[in-house]
Amino acid sequence: MKFSCRVSAAATLAALALFFPTSMVGAERAREPIEIHVDMSRSPQRIMHAQLEMPVEPGPLTLLYPKYMPGEHGPTGPIAELVGLVIQGNGKPIAWDRDSRDVFTFYIDVPVGVTKLDIKLDYLPPRSGGMFGNGPATSDRVAVMSWHTLLLYPAGVSIHDLIYRSSLTLPAGWRYATALRTKKSRRDRVHFEDVSLAELIDSPVATGAHYRQIDLTGSAATAHRLHLSADSEAALEIRPETEAAFRKLVAEGIILFDSYHYRSYDFLLTLSDHIDAFGLEHHESSDNRLAERALIDDAPLNLNAGLLPHEFVHSWNAKTRRPAGLTREDYQEPYEADLLWVYEGLTSYLGDVLTSRSGLWQPDYAHDSLALIAAVLSNRPGREWRPLVDTTRAAYTLYGVASEWKSWRRGVDFYDEGVLIWLEVDTQIRALSGNTRSIDDFCAAFFGGTSGQPELKSYTYEELTQALNDVAAYDWRKFFDDRIYSVAPKAPLGGIYGAGWKLVYTEEPNLVQADYDETGEELDLRFSLGLTLGTKDGRLRDVLPGSPAAASELTPGSKLVAVNGRRWSSELLHRAIHEAAKDGRPIRLLVENSEFFREVTLDYTGGERYPHLERIAERADLLTSILAPRTP
Numbered sequence: 001m002k003f004s005c006r007v008s009a010a011a012t013l014a015a016l017a018l019f020f021p022t023s024m025v026g027a028e029r030a031r032e033p034i035e036i037h038v039d040m041s042r043s044p045q046r047i048m049h050a051q052l053e054m055p056v057e058p059g060p061l062t063l064l065y066p067k068y069m070p071g072e073h074g075p076t077g078p079i080a081e082l083v084g085l086v087i088q089g090n091g092k093p094i095a096w097d098r099d100s101r102d103v104f105t106f107y108i109d110v111p112v113g114v115t116k117l118d119i120k121l122d123y124l125p126p127r128s129g130g131m132f133g134n135g136p137a138t139s140d141r142v143a144v145m146s147w148h149t150l151l152l153y154p155a156g157v158s159i160h161d162l163i164y165r166s167s168l169t170l171p172a173g174w175r176y177a178t179a180l181r182t183k184k185s186r187r188d189r190v191h192f193e194d195v196s197l198a199e200l201i202d203s204p205v206a207t208g209a210h211y212r213q214i215d216l217t218g219s220a221a222t223a224h225r226l227h228l229s230a231d232s233e234a235a236l237e238i239r240p241e242t243e244a245a246f247r248k249l250v251a252e253g254i255i256l257f258d259s260y261h262y263r264s265y266d267f268l269l270t271l272s273d274h275i276d277a278f279g280l281e282h283h284e285s286s287d288n289r290l291a292e293r294a295l296i297d298d299a300p301l302n303l304n305a306g307l308l309p310h311e312f313v314h315s316w317n318a319k320t321r322r323p324a325g326l327t328r329e330d331y332q333e334p335y336e337a338d339l340l341w342v343y344e345g346l347t348s349y350l351g352d353v354l355t356s357r358s359g360l361w362q363p364d365y366a367h368d369s370l371a372l373i374a375a376v377l378s379n380r381p382g383r384e385w386r387p388l389v390d391t392t393r394a395a396y397t398l399y400g401v402a403s404e405w406k407s408w409r410r411g412v413d414f415y416d417e418g419v420l421i422w423l424e425v426d427t428q429i430r431a432l433s434g435n436t437r438s439i440d441d442f443c444a445a446f447f448g449g450t451s452g453q454p455e456l457k458s459y460t461y462e463e464l465t466q467a468l469n470d471v472a473a474y475d476w477r478k479f480f481d482d483r484i485y486s487v488a489p490k491a492p493l494g495g496i497y498g499a500g501w502k503l504v505y506t507e508e509p510n511l512v513q514a515d516y517d518e519t520g521e522e523l524d525l526r527f528s529l530g531l532t533l534g535t536k537d538g539r540l541r542d543v544l545p546g547s548p549a550a551a552s553e554l555t556p557g558s559k560l561v562a563v564n565g566r567r568w569s570s571e572l573l574h575r576a577i578h579e580a581a582k583d584g585r586p587i588r589l590l591v592e593n594s595e596f597f598r599e600v601t602l603d604y605t606g607g608e609r610y611p612h613l614e615r616i617a618e619r620a621d622l623l624t625s626i627l628a629p630r631t632p
């Protein structure tokens with residue numbers, strides 16, 4: 001998963017999966033398909049309706065609403081938005097009872113003579129709030145339907161053995177895209193081929209009034225498609241060079257892993273300002289959501305260029321090979337998140353590599369992205385108290401965490417720090433092998449194999465380090481223990497150095513930070529004043545402990561009102577930093593904190609400071625070869 005919305009995560013409850021009453025779903029019943037029909041015709045009103053027909057036997061039955069969603073790394077099933085639940089048998093209502101300790105669990109008693117349950121329920125997609133798959137996913141013109149939001153499943157049968165027969169009603173005239181195979185479609189109603197519950201939930205449906213399909217297959221041996229659903233026709237008009245880069249992404253991905261493990265691959269990309277931007281990986285597709293003009297305007301295109309590469313990499317590193325602790329037989333049991341530094345961290349590194357190799361990023365942009373990651377993690381005081389692995393174990397509490405004091409708290413650092421650590425693995429393999437091997441060889445060996453069919457092979461930490469050892473003999477256990485499992489106050493910059501570069505700070509704006517500023521998201525002055533603030537509202541997002549801003553007791557969440565006696569603007573603040581560097585006088589700020597105004601002087605004369613990479617002349621430049629395309 002790659003994300004950009006950050007709101008509160010739901011609290012977790014103790015796992016009950018091992019303690020469910022014995023399932024009353026007989027083995028032969030489990031083999032009969034559960035039918036589900038989802039009616040999306042009212043999705044512009046933010047109501048989706050589902051009807052299920054579930055074969056059952058008389059007696060007590062436990063029904064479950066999916067709780068821990070794959071890829072979202074937490075108990076994010078939107079149970080609060082499940083309404084209108086009515087269960088019937090032979091046309092008569094059957095009472096249900098929710099578990100008093102777990103809101104995702106329902107109990108019923110199936111009467112004698114009833115062989116099939118008729119279940120009706122509604123899902124209310126939120127307008128705001130929620131997180132990831134349960135965040136805003138509809139507008140008047142587009143909607144993403146995630147099956148897990150609209151179904152119940154019987155306890156006691158593996159999600160890989162339960163079979164669902166699904167169909168869908170679309171809003172009139174809308175088009176749809178999904179990795180599910182269409183059996184038949186007529187006007188606005190679509191019937192899909194039977195699949196397991198696991199595959200159904202792994203296959204969301206993107207729909208929209210404005211839709212375009214782009215073939216990305218190129219020279220690949222199987223079909224790759226990009227499906228755009230948008231709030232306008234204009235949003236679909238992507239540039240030819242962007243289209244060509246997405247096509248190259250497919251070719252570069254397959255060559256990196258020397259394989260593909262899907263029958264075909266569908267990138268679903270929904271473009272709307274009324275949905276939350278993020279991406280969720282699936283085996284044969286990915287659910288990507290961005291703002292309406294994300295593929296049209298330069299700054300958002302650059303900032304989001306890594307989304308599709310990241311989710312594409314997950315088809316191998318997440319769906320085909322997955323840490324054993326993250327594999328599952330149901331959606332109710334918590335997971336072991338320790339190896340998210342591989343699942344997400346390695347994906348972040350390879351995703352960034354493919355973003356460059358595909359041409360979605362030019363080298364100077366890739367360098368500035370890497371420099372920014374290195375600088376942020378080098379100015380992360382939180383690394384003095386918690387090791388990186390702790391951020392994996394606490395992941396679901398950190399996704400939605402506020403930006404205030406984030407550098408002291410740490411966030412889901414295993415994504416960005418994964419970029420640095422796996423770059424170091426790459427350069428270390430190259431150093432150990434006299435530059436004859438690289439992480440590409442590891443990818444081909446660990447994620448490769450026969451192409452064509454989806455498969456899942458789990459792995460352990462030991463198997464991972466053994467596989468690295470097979471590529472280049474080294475004490476990888478100690479390498480990772482030092483960087484991930486121990487408190488590591490210094491950011492791991494060995495990969496940048498190993499690749500022949502170093503982190504420097506100059507007055508020249510960093511391209512990524514400049515794009516964040518231009519899109520109105522954030523003015524990033526972390527490496528000069530020690531703060532970030534909203535470009536539009538002047539609200540202080542974060543203050544770095546130990547920085548001039550922290551020394552002046554500026555508070556995250558407070559609002560900048562004036563700079564040197566004049567109403568604040570981004571341009572004025574930049575000018576004040578320049579002037580202070582010239583005349584040595586402190587910068588005067590007026591800030592509002594919880595209705596109280598305060599004048600603050602910032603003793604900072606160091607000028608603008610932005611992170612960049614600089615070549616080390618006496619070392620070989622491996623970074624350029626790492627980022628260079630392997631296909632012609």
Ligand SMILES: [Zn+2]
Pocket residue numbers: 001002281310314343344347
């Ligand atoms: Zn991810």
